[in-house]
Amino acid sequence: MNLNELSILSLYSAMAVYALAFIAFSFDLAKRSAAVSQAQGDALRSAGPESARSAGGAGGTATLTRISARIVNDASTPYGRSPSLRVGVSLTVLAWLIHLVADVLRGLAAGRVPWANMYEFAMTGTLLIVTVFLIVLTRADLRFLGTFVTGMVLVLLGIAALRFYVEVAPLPPALQSAWLVIHVFVASLGTGFFALGFALSAVQLLQFRREAALGAASSVPAGSVPAGSVPAGSVPAGSVPAVTVPDGATALAWKNPLRFLATLPSAATLENLAYRVNIIGFILWTFTLMAGSIWAEKAWGRYWGWDTKEVWTFIIWTIYAGYIHARATRGWRGSRSAWLAIVGFSAVMFNFGIVNVFFKGLHAYSGL
Amino acid sequence: MSRPSDHYDSPAPVAAEGIVQPRLGFVGWLRWFWRQLTNMRTALFLLLLLAIAAVPGSLVPQRSSDPNGVTQYFTDNPDLAPALDKIQAFDVYSSAWFSAIYLLLFISLIGCVIPRTKHHFLALRAKPPRTPARLARLAGFTTRTAPAGTDAAAAVDSARGLLRAGGYRVALFDSAPQADVREFSVSAERGYLRETGNLVFHFALVGILITVGFGSGFGFSGQRVLVEGQTFVNTLLAYDSFNPGRFFNDDSLDPYKLTLNDFQVTYETKNLKAYGQPIDFTAGVSVTRRGQAAETGEVKVNSPMRTGGTDVYLLGNGYAPSITVKNPQGDVVFTDAVPFLPQDANLTSLGVIKVPDGLAKQLGMIGFFYPTQAKATSGAFYSSFPDLEYPLLTLNVYSGDLGLDAGVPTSVYSLDTDKMTQLTGGKTGTKSIELKPGETQQLPNGLGSVTFDDAHPGAKAGDFSGSVLRFASFDIHHDPTQLWVLSFAVLALLGLLTSLFVPRRRVWVKAVEEADGSVRLEYAGLARGEDPALESVVASLADRHSDLLLSSQLAAPAPEHT
Numbered sequence: 001m002n003l004n005e006l007s008i009l010s011l012y013s014a015m016a017v018y019a020l021a022f023i024a025f026s027f028d029l030a031k032r033s034a035a036v037s038q039a040q041g042d043a044l045r046s047a048g049p050e051s052a053r054s055a056g057g058a059g060g061t062a063t064l065t066r067i068s069a070r071i072v073n074d075a076s077t078p079y080g081r082s083p084s085l086r087v088g089v090s091l092t093v094l095a096w097l098i099h100l101v102a103d104v105l106r107g108l109a110a111g112r113v114p115w116a117n118m119y120e121f122a123m124t125g126t127l128l129i130v131t132v133f134l135i136v137l138t139r140a141d142l143r144f145l146g147t148f149v150t151g152m153v154l155v156l157l158g159i160a161a162l163r164f165y166v167e168v169a170p171l172p173p174a175l176q177s178a179w180l181v182i183h184v185f186v187a188s189l190g191t192g193f194f195a196l197g198f199a200l201s202a203v204q205l206l207q208f209r210r211e212a213a214l215g216a217a218s219s220v221p222a223g224s225v226p227a228g229s230v231p232a233g234s235v236p237a238g239s240v241p242a243v244t245v246p247d248g249a250t251a252l253a254w255k256n257p258l259r260f261l262a263t264l265p266s267a268a269t270l271e272n273l274a275y276r277v278n279i280i281g282f283i284l285w286t287f288t289l290m291a292g293s294i295w296a297e298k299a300w301g302r303y304w305g306w307d308t309k310e311v312w313t314f315i316i317w318t319i320y321a322g323y324i325h326a327r328a329t330r331g332w333r334g335s336r337s338a339w340l341a342i343v344g345f346s347a348v349m350f351n352f353g354i355v356n357v358f359f360k361g362l363h364a365y366s367g368l
Numbered sequence: 369m370s371r372p373s374d375h376y377d378s379p380a381p382v383a384a385e386g387i388v389q390p391r392l393g394f395v396g397w398l399r400w401f402w403r404q405l406t407n408m409r410t411a412l413f414l415l416l417l418l419a420i421a422a423v424p425g426s427l428v429p430q431r432s433s434d435p436n437g438v439t440q441y442f443t444d445n446p447d448l449a450p451a452l453d454k455i456q457a458f459d460v461y462s463s464a465w466f467s468a469i470y471l472l473l474f475i476s477l478i479g480c481v482i483p484r485t486k487h488h489f490l491a492l493r494a495k496p497p498r499t500p501a502r503l504a505r506l507a508g509f510t511t512r513t514a515p516a517g518t519d520a521a522a523a524v525d526s527a528r529g530l531l532r533a534g535g536y537r538v539a540l541f542d543s544a545p546q547a548d549v550r551e552f553s554v555s556a557e558r559g560y561l562r563e564t565g566n567l568v569f570h571f572a573l574v575g576i577l578i579t580v581g582f583g584s585g586f587g588f589s590g591q592r593v594l595v596e597g598q599t600f601v602n603t604l605l606a607y608d609s610f611n612p613g614r615f616f617n618d619d620s621l622d623p624y625k626l627t628l629n630d631f632q633v634t635y636e637t638k639n640l641k642a643y644g645q646p647i648d649f650t651a652g653v654s655v656t657r658r659g660q661a662a663e664t665g666e667v668k669v670n671s672p673m674r675t676g677g678t679d680v681y682l683l684g685n686g687y688a689p690s691i692t693v694k695n696p697q698g699d700v701v702f703t704d705a706v707p708f709l710p711q712d713a714n715l716t717s718l719g720v721i722k723v724p725d726g727l728a729k730q731l732g733m734i735g736f737f738y739p740t741q742a743k744a745t746s747g748a749f750y751s752s753f754p755d756l757e758y759p760l761l762t763l764n765v766y767s768g769d770l771g772l773d774a775g776v777p778t779s780v781y782s783l784d785t786d787k788m789t790q791l792t793g794g795k796t797g798t799k800s801i802e803l804k805p806g807e808t809q810q811l812p813n814g815l816g817s818v819t820f821d822d823a824h825p826g827a828k829a830g831d832f833s834g835s836v837l838r839f840a841s842f843d844i845h846h847d848p849t850q851l852w853v854l855s856f857a858v859l860a861l862l863g864l865l866t867s868l869f870v871p872r873r874r875v876w877v878k879a880v881e882e883a884d885g886s887v888r889l890e891y892a893g894l895a896r897g898e899d900p901a902l903e904s905v906v907a908s909l910a911d912r913h914s915d916l917l918l919s920s921q922l923a924a925p926a927p928e929h930t
Contacts, residue, residue, distance in 0.1 A: 169642035173649050173669035272900065279868045286864060290857050299670050301589070301681035301843040303850065304580075305433050306461050311426040318419040322412055324868075329408040330374045340416075359426060360437065 003109035004168050008161075010102035011123065015157050017095035018150045024088035025146030032079055032144075032260030039077045039262075079263035088146045089137070095150075096130045103127050110168045115184045116175055118356060122160030125188040125352070126153040132192035140273060144264050148199040159353075179295035187288040191348055193281030194320075198345035200274035201338040206258060208267040208335050271334060275327055278341055282320045289313055300362060308361035312351040319344040372407040372480060377896065405472070406479035414473040421469050425460035428452060432461065474577055481570045488563045495539040499553035499876045506876075506892035508906030512914055514887035515921040520879035523887055524552040526920065527877035527913050531556040534909075536875065543878075553878040558871075562897060565866025572860035576853055583849035585614035594628040595688040595705040595839045601625050602676060602844070622676035625656040629664070631685060631838040635755050644714060644753050651682050651840045667842070677846055684841035686710045686717055687737055689761055690821035693723050696814060701726025703821075707839040708737045709781055714751040715739050720783045721763075722770050727815055729767040732783045736762045739836070756832045761820050763801040764793035765811060805835035872896040875906060877913065889913070 001009075103123055107114035115124045133149045136142055171180070264270070292313065293303040304310060323344060326337035356363060371378050392400060404410055429437030438458050442449040456463035503509055514523050528538045536556035543551050590607035592600050600606050602624050612618075634648040651667040655675050667673045673680040686708055693702040701723055708719030716738055723731040740753035741760035749762065768788030771778060778784065791812040793800035801809050806822035824834030878890040891913075893906040 167641035168639070169645055170636055170639065170647055172646055176648075177670040275898065276900065283861075283864060283868065286861055290861060293857070294854070295670075297850065298672060301672065301679065301683065301845055302847070303853065306425060306430055307433055308426040311422055315419045315422050318415055318422070322415040322419065325408065325412045325415060328376045329412055330376055330378075330380075331409070332412065333376060355426070360429070360434065362433075 003105050007102045007105035007109060010098050010105060011157065011161060014095045014099035014102055015154060015161075017091055017098060018154050018157070021088050021091035021095055022147060022150040022154060024084045024091055025143075025150060028082050028084040028088060029144070029147060029260045031082060031084060032263045033258075035079055036077050036259040036262040074266050074269055075263050076266070077262040085143050085146070088150075089143055092130065092146060092150060093134065096127070096134060099123075099127050099130065106168075110170075112171060113181050113185070115188065116171055116180065117166050117169075118164040119160050119166050121184065121188065121352070122156055122164055124185075125191055126156050126160075128188045128192040129153060129195045132189070132196055136196060136277070142196070142200070142273070144260075145196070145199045145203070148202075149195070152195065174299055177295055177298065179291055179298070183288060183291040183295055186284050186291060190281045190284030190288055191352070193277050193284065194341075194345045194348050197274045197278035197281055197341050200270050200277060201341040203261075203264060204267050204270035204274060204338050205335055205342075207261050207264060207270055208338075210258070210261045211267055267334070271338065274338065274341060278320065278323060278344075282317075282324065285313075285317055285320065289317055305362075307363065308355055308359040309351070309363035312347065312355050316344060316347045316351060319347055371484065372411075373403075374408045402479060405476050408480075411473065411476045411480065414469060414476060418466075418469050418473060421466050422460070424457055425466075428457050428460075430460060431458050470577075474574060477570055478574060481567060481574075484563070485567050488560075488567060491563075492560055496537055496555040496557040496874065499541050499543055499555045499878060501543075503876055503878055503890045503892035506894050508891070508893045508903035510891040510907060510910045512889045512891075512910055514879065514889050514914075515918055516886065518879075518887050518917055518921065520550050520881045520887045521552050523879040523889060523913075523917060524554050524877060526916050527879075527889075527909075528554040528556075530909065530913055530916065531875065531877070534558070550881040551878065553876060555874065555876050557874045559873055559896070561866050562870040562872040563867070565863040565868075565870065567863070569860050569863030569867055572856045572863055575856040576860070579849045579852040579856065583852060584847065586616060587845065587847040587849070588612040588616050589843060589845045589847075591683075591841060591843055593707050593839050593841045594626070595707060596628055596631055596837045598705075599625055599627040600842075602678065607844075620677075622678070623658060624676040625662075626675075626680070626842075627654045627656075627662075628652075628840055629654055631840050633685070633755065633838070635753070644755075646754070649682060649685055649840075651685075651842075653680075667840075679845050679847070681843040681845070682840055683843045684710075686715060686839055687739060688837045688839040689719070689735070689737055690823060690837060691721055691735075691761075692819040692821055693721075693727075693731070693811075693816060694819070695726055695816045699726070701816070705837045705839075706735075708735065712751070713754065715754040716751040718781075720781060722772070722780075722783070724770055724772050729815070730770045730772075730788075731811070731815065732766040732768075732770055732785070732788055733763045733818070734766070734783055735764075737836075738762075756834075756836055759805055759832050759836055761803045762793070763803070763818065765791040765801065765815075767791055767813070767815065805832060868898075871899040871901060873899050873902055873905070875909060877909070 103114050106120060106123065110116070110120075114120045130149060130153055133142070133145070265273070292310070296305070296307075296310070297303040319340060323337055323340040326332035326340050355361070429441050431438050441458075452458065456465070460466055500506065514520075524540065528540060531538050531554065536558040537560075538554055538556045541553045541555060543553050588611060590610040592606065592608050594600055602621050604610060604618050604621065629652045632648070632650045632652065633646065636642045636645045636647055649669055652664065653667055653673070654662045654664045655673075656662040657676060665673050665675075667680055667682045669682055672682070687710075688705040688707045690705045691703070692700055695701050702721070706719050706721055708717030710717050716736065719735045719737065721733040721735060723733075736749070738749055738751040738758075738760045739755060740751055740757035741749055742752040742758075744750055749760070766783065766785050766788035771784050771787065790796050792798045798812055801811075801818060803809060803818070803820035805820055806825060808817055808819040810817050822835050823837045827834060873896060874894040876890075876892050880888045880890070882888055889910070891906050891910045893902045895902045
């Protein structure tokens, strides 16, 4: 068995372990939802409407102190230790190690950096996404994103292994440059941060809707709140109540499958986290753009030529520049800027998966 | 505030209910328009519009990057293409609408940045603002009681020392609200670099735009194909194609001489899964500058040669079979190395030979060159390896009018066969002429003979490695903007880093003498922009200050007891 075959074997093993991690993380989300139902039930039974309101509506407003606060899990429903969460993280670390081995073996087999074609970008890019995730975990408890990260990495690796696989080949002259090492690596690293920012922004939007619904519910006359939210907690997921209840309560019940949101940080905290992750991604992307230009000058004789890949790199840069400005614009902070982060990451994925493969341009990769 | 009124940090707009707007005059409207253009929402809108406007250029081929694609698009979509061309869809990035968006964006940017620069310049020279009366409403508010016997003024002074050492700009205030209360405070501010970085970033972007917009007009780009052994002199006429910038002056060309001595290629042969993939292209050249001896050098794909104010890039290569045509009397009527354009990865190459004079009729030949000829089951030839293992040249001969006499420029790479008669190949029934290096065949109808010259006739039988000359296509550019753009881009990146990661904050320490003689210390901060660490910074300041006061307390009272 040669190095490349070992690499493939490791990659498939890593995917299997990621799949197990994904299951553990999903299980954790399910348990969170159950814990929320439990907490809501307890609160309502013991203290009535007053505590129900404080249990649900705590994360609703963003104060000045909140914005400048350190990363804290200001979840409205505290959620204790979770064995499945710890299993998920452990499995992710294990999968990451095997993934790393796969990547290094591929590099050794090729005798160069393992990021010179689509298969290798996908392999190294996903490795970096998980790396960024694991590093961020040491600084902030974002384990609730485990399902997203392992799920996305699994899908991307699956596509890479099935659709993008190419045999080890030497570098064509156009890719023989130190800039391959720098430009592509930094772009992949930036993608790792954008992926995390995307997930945070998406959860932020869900959380915002939940908080808004709660805000609306708690402004309804006090007596009607428990009436609406008790069934919301106990009715099984998917059975949208047919009973007529006040608007806010309907929204609450509709959110049923996403009850676990109550155990996650508030929308404002998520927004700050997303912003911090995204600006790191933005800086890496800016560097990618510059390094790419320097390389383009050496390889193609011009630093900028509106090649399709250049165009999309520019579009992504502009969207994230918009995101950063949106965060500083009154009326655009919050959900609107979150949408921009989501659009931005979608463009990153489009640039990788669609532009590389289907668009005609200079960034063509020998048979992928 | 110097920032746009809808900036998040600007004070919230006052509700304008019941206020009657005064009638705006012309200047008033201009002012209004300027305010609209320079507010955050407009900038954001333009930024996102720019992103959207850039998309079509990636969907439709662009004349700037893919002129052949545009031609093909016109052929494939004869109805749609002219309509798209009307809205400049093939020149998106120089189109009126794209330019309008980025110019408006940059005007908005400048309109926003200039007042901010002025404001920042003043702020850089100003003292930190007065300590607010009620610190309790600010972030990270902390109170401590100073060790007994601490003097309020001295406590604030030591806080000032701490803050100063931490890079803060500080100002002391004696802010007693009443005559009988002693209250001192230090107001500190840091992170001016954040705004400086922000402004540098934006100015650098303007710099890039201006450099690219005007500077590139002084450059040029030209293409030239050189066969091994050929020499090119850097003058306007020597280029195969030449695109000068708007302000380019022909006289500024430095007439150096560039000779392609040899062209070395390496193809993969060990790894069977990548068999025939190119590993290396190296053009060995010699350059002679006016009044200087010739210097040899190399041009490779990722390493251009910089000489005579130009950059020489290696962008393509292929084979240039040497072909000699003689008339029936045996006189040479044509002899040249003709560059053949590669058609696939194994360098099946297509070329055209035109012989206008010296024969009974004008003669044109369309040739296919296979560096390693192989035969498909259908009988068609193809090349199975890009290097010269088993070279073969096939020629389809046409006679008639080459169309050169009309004075209309024609491409050397294509043959218009409308007014010509095909003599070999295709449906003529006569087999195409097939030649290996060094071989000669008679042309049909007794027109003469054609020879595929062997470039390395001394080689032993079966070794074709040097039998056909290669050509290299060079792009020769002069772009005076490069260094400027790079410098501005580096400035932009540095500005971005500081503007996003240097925290800007104000911190206050207040010492209030209570009625019982004890001193209450208050600490608080205010974030100016994103500052996740503010509260912990205020807390650690309070801790360190307490430690400092305690240690000076331990050191200072000693003399009193003696």
